[in-house]
Amino acid sequence: MSQPVIETKGLTKVYGDFTALDNLNLTVNEGEIFGFLGPNGAGKTTTILLLVGLSVxxxxxxxxxxxxxxxxxxxxxxxxxxxxDFAGFYEDLSAQKNLEYIGLLNDLSKTESEKRATELLETVGLGEWKNVNVEKFSRGMKQRLGIAQALIKRPRLLILDEPTIGLDPAGTKEIRELILKLNKEQGLTIFLSSHLLHEIQMTCTHVGIINHGRLVVCDALHNLTELLTESEGLSLELKIHNPTQELLKEIEGIVGVSRVLQKEDKVYVTMTSDVTLEISKTIARHGAYVLLMKPKEYSLEEIFMKYYEEA
Structure with a gap:
């Protein structure tokens, strides 16, 4: 088995009386897009500073x-x-010149810096803007340029701290697609820190949830969903044509059903055992019919709230 890309053991950072990071045990393997999820002040940036040697x-x-x-x-x-979280650039220089300069700082030759800058601007979708001064760039364009800047030295690991913060939906989508592209086409391992649950769920293969400096849970995203299913019980998501309160009450009375919750046009049924067939028969007896029946899929928000509250 290959060596982990990131491995921490009891990693702790204390500032005076404040513990910013408390006994972090974390493993990130090659090829993963690892989402490091937590609210502001949870310890995400502290972790990144430690990982890159900017803090001890x-x-x-x-x-x-x-x-x-x-x-x-x-x-x-x-x-x-x-x-x-906020990349710095020489605003009065073009995107091309900014990247060339970063290349020189990373010991690339002048020729290689120019070539690499041109390639990366195409990779991040800024090729046609390469000769435009950065001061004219939108926030989203600057974030893409920041990713190009981070890639200039052909890294084996890319660490992104809140890459979509402050972006509009279009800019957020562009960054998400770029992250997925770099991982898929280049096999690049990516460590993505964010407080945005939806973006983590849309982008990452593995997730670690941190709160008050402590890692609450860490696993592959699909495993976290299975763990929540096991703890919460089997759940169905239903769409029923014209559901009456009498019907919902009868479903709730079925042995094996622990809860029935109606939200807008959907009905969620939590079961302690699989009584799907009995639920279907009950619906049919009431002269109603099912428009949709499927196992409930837990969102990252539900996973986060469960472990966040437990912490």
Whole structure:
């Protein structure tokens, strides 16, 4: 089995009396898009600063790409691309010139910097804007340029801190598609920090939820859904033509049904055992018919709220 891209063991960061990160145990493997999810102030940015060697842990240990975050932080920064929550640029220079300069700072030759800058601007969808000064760019365009900047040195790991914050829906969609493209076409491992549940669910393969500096849960997204199903019981999502309160009350009275909840045009039935057939017969007896019947799919918001409340 290959070495984890990121591995932390008891990673802790304390500022005076405040514990920003508390005993973080985390593993990110090659090829994953790992979503690091939590509210503002949960410890996400602190974790990123530690991983790239811009802060020193109070206790615990971690490796990134096999390098120790304290002793080998320079090697980490050579092999990791980082997009901070607000990337900085030379506003009076073009996108091309900005990337060329970053290439030179990363020990690329002038020729290689020019070539790499041109390639990356095409990759992030800014090719036709390459000679335009960055001061004329929208927030979304600057975020794409920031990702290009993070990719200039051909990193083995890309870390993104709130990459869609402040973007409109179109800009958010462009960043999401770019992240998926980089992972699929280049096999790039991506560590994505965000407080936006919908974006994590749309983008990531694995999720870690952090709250008050502590990792609450961490697993593949589909495993988290299964865990919630096991703890909450089997659930059905129904659309019933003209459901009456009498019908819903009778469904709730079926042995094996623990809860019936109506939301707008849908009915959610939670079961302690699979009594789907009995529910169907009950609906038919009332002269109603089912427009839709399927197992309820839990959203990341429901998963987050469950573990957030437990924490």
């Amino acid at each position: 842990p109070t206790s615990g240990a971690a490796t990134v790409l096999g390098y120790n975050i304290v002793r080998e932080s320079r090697e980490i920064r050579r092999n990791v691309g980082l997009l901070p």
